[in-house]
Amino acid sequence: MERQALEPRSPRGRATKATLVAAARRVFEREGFPATHIAEIAAEAGVATGSFYTYFNDKNEIFAAVMDEVQEEMLHPVLSEPPAGSGPVAMIEAANRAYLESYRRNARLMGLLEQVATIDDEFRELRRQRWIAFAKRNAGSIARLQEQGLADTGLDPYLAATALSAMVSRVAYSNYVLGEEAPLETLVETLTRLWASALRLPDEG
Amino acid sequence: MERQALEPRSPRGRATKATLVAAARRVFEREGFPATHIAEIAAEAGVATGSFYTYFNDKNEIFAAVMDEVQEEMLHPVLSEPPAGSGPVAMIEAANRAYLESYRRNARLMGLLEQVATIDDEFRELRRQRWIAFAKRNAGSIARLQEQGLADTGLDPYLAATALSAMVSRVAYSNYVLGEEAPLETLVETLTRLWASALRLPDEG
Amino acid sequence: MERQALEPRSPRGRATKATLVAAARRVFEREGFPATHIAEIAAEAGVATGSFYTYFNDKNEIFAAVMDEVQEEMLHPVLSEPPAGSGPVAMIEAANRAYLESYRRNARLMGLLEQVATIDDEFRELRRQRWIAFAKRNAGSIARLQEQGLADTGLDPYLAATALSAMVSRVAYSNYVLGEEAPLETLVETLTRLWASALRLPDEG
Amino acid sequence: MERQALEPRSPRGRATKATLVAAARRVFEREGFPATHIAEIAAEAGVATGSFYTYFNDKNEIFAAVMDEVQEEMLHPVLSEPPAGSGPVAMIEAANRAYLESYRRNARLMGLLEQVATIDDEFRELRRQRWIAFAKRNAGSIARLQEQGLADTGLDPYLAATALSAMVSRVAYSNYVLGEEAPLETLVETLTRLWASALRLPDEG
DNA sequence: AATGAATGAGGTTTCATTCAT
């Protein structure tokens, strides 16, 4: 036999699996990763302990399923669109606001991912990959600004992007996971101002 | 006989306790917090399992002892002194360099603290306190620069300090714990430039 | 609704049952008795787990069905016929050869029967019955030889038959199940010679 | 940590380990290998379940310990010595009697070994090694008889030894494990006569 | 007849903590 973890073949099975993922999400948020036990997920889902193993091999596997859902939600934020045709500062502001908002919405689980990443190599790598992708995107936009003569050309675009992204994500973590609780708009404003100045962007009208 | 956790009275006791802390540090670094077991700490120290409880009530307690040691080391860095009488940028640079160097020296344990902070409320609070103290110090120095008309007065000093410190600490974490590995001098240079620009400090020299 | 285990009524049912027995045989040979699980038999047969219970109540029952098939095969060996009208030694030789050949053909399952017999009383009894029948047949032929003054009359025919049959079957087991691997003809020759001498049969031509 | 299974360091520990082995022996004899559960061994020994794991990693390990004890007992049988200076038949008789007696004494556990050997490769190999050693010893003595012109030189000594030993051991198994129950003396007599005749040894006085 | 999801009792194993010596 070796392993199982089947994909459900019937609607009923699909429903049960979904119920389990939803239940797991709640328990993880409530208890944190180490204190979450298989039996409790099953109980929360209203199924027998054994049924958990019909769909997942272990806690990691269902955690990954939960995080997939979360990522989905973070990728499709209800965008407060950057005003088309606006300048780079406005775009940075829009990006920062979008990031902080979606982070706030999923604060518990973002904290959880942070937690698990410190414990489990598999998830550490996952987070690292996402982070690199994110930084590269920002690096590209910084490089473009440099080419347009708008941003400080004395900066390495990738390093600068990493550092500034780190700043934003860490502030988000502090506020929404650790509970520092400054108002969103203040954060957006400060971070955007710091970011723009750090790049030495010219003031926008 | 509710509790114990004696302070050692004899020299022999003191030696044993020290041995345990040193052993714990090694095991924590090797295994991470959750995978470190009391029995293994005792074995590493070459004492019986039961002896652990002569000095500590649980894993948290010895972890705190280890972190105290580390903090000691981080507070007394072999300073690359900021050139006396130099300008603010040079001071920021010196501070960043000092921070990154001491972080690098204790990378494993800083990662550990991060890890434990996500798991245990007690340590989360501890880290938060340290963080606030650190940010306040930086906030003070930003406020002073503002008063001197050197730094952007449009920034809230405390928020700005928090954000910029977050940037530096997160970059340190990425590099030395997750293993991104950019050269120290490049990091110092980039972070300092970003920090100075973010505050809109005038160019030095 | 205490029990089930229907005899299939439709051709489709008969086909499914046969598929299950064939699948079980393969799984038993591959995994051994204790490591064979109902679910795997069903999977190997390409039917749902539940369908197993339409035809069998448990693992023992399907194992019995498999062993029936095997017995069938062992009873109809492609006989290397004993030369008609030949002497007793030639007949013993033919019997030994036939036994070893069919044992070799079904080595995996003979080992399996051995295995299960050590675990399950039901099968132990089954094997014992077969063994007694076999020994009695041999006892009869020894008694006949004694009456003809050809075999050692100092031997109890049943005991002698048991012991000599034990010798042959154990050698077969050693070779084909445990993998000792002496050539068939050498085995036949040695066993026959020992058997004949043990009975003090006169040399044949 | 990885593993444990310590050798006891105190007399108390040694006592407990011995108690566990003795208890395991009783439970194995009573229940057979697959039906023996760790918890029951511990209960029979009057210790907590967890204590089992202080000394053994799993069921196999304690079973090996039990079998070591048994082997010890079988190697030091209370010998019914072969009459010094007697002929080969008397020696064969003495050997057969000794073998059957010690087999009878440890019948349950010999059956157990047979059982486990069919299930577990480790023990199968162990039994095979013992068997080969035993057969080689017998082969040597047959070869010697051949050199003296006393035994049938048409036989391969190793094959003959294997086959005749198989006969004896299988008869022992039948009688004492499966419960065929012929009287010891009858068995000794018959087996010895068959063995001697099979080798065509000359009648002894 | 067939399906495959659901069950849950039953076993194994771990490890923080206690305690007699």
Add this chain to the structure above:
DNA sequence: TATGAATGAAACCTCATTCAT
């Protein structure tokens, strides 16, 4: 103080069997 054996509550995971569809 030091020892290290003993404890036992948890947690994990398996798999034969049932059952609604």
